[in-house]
Amino acid sequence: MAEIYKKDINLGDYSKEDLIKFYKEMVKIRKFDENLIRLMHEGKVSGFYHSGIGSEGLSVGSIVNNLRDEDYIFYNHRGCNQKIAKGVPLSKIYGDFLGTIEGTTKGLGAGIVHSADPSRGVLGQCGTIGSQFNIVVGTGYSTKLQNTDQVSVCYFGDGAASREPLHGSLNWAGLYKLPVIYICENNGYAISSTLEETHSVREHIADWAWGYGIPSCVVDGNDVLLMNKVVKEAIDRAQRGEGPTFIEAQTFRHRGHFEGDAYDYVDKAVINDWKENRDPIKNYKKLLLENEICTEKDLLSIDEQLDQEILEAIKVAEEAPLPDPSRIYQGLFA
């Protein structure tokens, strides 16, 4: 059965720069998100947006200082978090939302799904949710056959975990001992359906991995440092040739499934508890201040810098032209 992952974190194991980097990346993601929602309200961005506010600790913890450009990720439906943590320039992501040629798809338009940055190992995402389970065993097989130490990370939500391909994928990854890390972003809800309503599991989603002989655990996904540690261990395991790991990271979304979702299927008190007491950024900030890693003033200055960086990225994305109509005929074949 999946164990609850607990480790004593010693701040002394991290440099001050790294500790601040975690903060900075989480705040960058949140500010990116808040500004994107603003652009939606201004009518500049259409479509469905799945906000990642509330789970920044999960993405930053798993990626920053863990994954290199050459490590592959398949991000999930709240995947801007992961793309930003993996280093995709903000202007490129805004460009995809705005549909300008600055975007990674050069104007095809892409929000959460379908943007990619292969140079940073960001290989895309499936619109048919959870289909990345199949693809990631291919990237895992590929790196294993080519004898590299690259790892492939597959992000998915608790909703996607009910897709059948998860089982085909776990079977292959376990069977061929592939360097694949499964990270389930369990925020408790598949749109409005709860985990209990949609999953037949013993206790945790991670329990499934046990059946396939894959090491697994359940972890507090809102604790950025704990997340960093558990993924580091999974990477080490993969690089030792010991195969896949399944991490179920528990978190919560502060906003509805998509922008415009009334989010009235969750008790307000529950949402407020996560916002007030379990916010990954708020708690981490407290940790930094209490341990005198930095001052309130330092953090404020980081926030201000990020505000500026984001406004500049939006400007670059917005000022880039829309694609020529012939764009739709480009890029089908290599």
Add this chain to the structure above:
Amino acid sequence: MSTKVKVKTISMRDAIIEALTEEMERDEKTVLFGEDVGKFGGINAVTKGLYDKFGGKRVFDTPIAETTIVGAALGMAITGLRPIPELQFGDFVGIAFDEVFNKLGKWRYMHGGQMEVPVTLRLPIGIAGGAGPEHSQSPQALFMHAPGVQIAIPSTPYDAKGLLKTAIRDNNAVLFFEHKLLYGMKGEVPEEEYLIPLGKADIKREGSDVTIIATALQVHTALDAAKTLAKEGIQVEVVDPRTLAPLDKETILGSVRKTGRVLIVHEEPKTGGCGAEIAAQISEEALFDLHAPIRRIGSPDVPIAQSIYLEQFYRPSEEQIIEVVRELLEY
């Protein structure tokens, strides 16, 4: 084939094995996998000997999991390998439909053209010995409706080898449909290496009275019918598109303009089969060159019976072809 070229006579099965062997020798990034394709050599014996030659890492048996087989192929392709997955029966593409329709064909495009998808997915098709409704179908036409995938459907050992080698080297996805009854059929193949481009139809027999456009096994039925009709002085031209996507419209229209009469024959249900699309394209561009309506012979629009006696009635016959050709000439 030019007489100067040294040729050998081999089966389509051996032609495919040769193509796979040569391409795997040529590029160590090629990987072949599927159900029972390893030590066993494939249920149709089309991967025989490859496991021994290239080892279990490059030729491996997979669990029964078509979704994973095709999805994994995409993952391998976008990270530097050149995967050649096999589905044991083409019918099973239904299990991996999302992976073929939404992934192989769209991954590159929808992510802004930033990746290559050199997947060659082999799919055995066709009625062969009482295999029943889920092991006898020819589902290739489904994918003429799927931008981003290419479709090869050879009818001879020569075409199979040349097309497969091209497909494996191509940096885009190719669905490679092989009729099970053709595996044992023999034909001439050059000793020297050669490639056949995708999108180039082959005129298998020249004629001036009627154009028959046929695929896979039906190319041979059409050729048999043409031979019989020639005895009556009717000259039938048999065009084999060889690839349905890209489709060589130029060769097809050229033949249609020459004869003015068209019959399309395929072992797919008539409704929505590849003939429907080919007929539509001909009528859009060459309607006034026609002396008669475009005719199609396909399989009946019902599932294929398990009975070995009944299944023959799903396959277009020489007699049917001869009858329709005569009707076309009456206009």
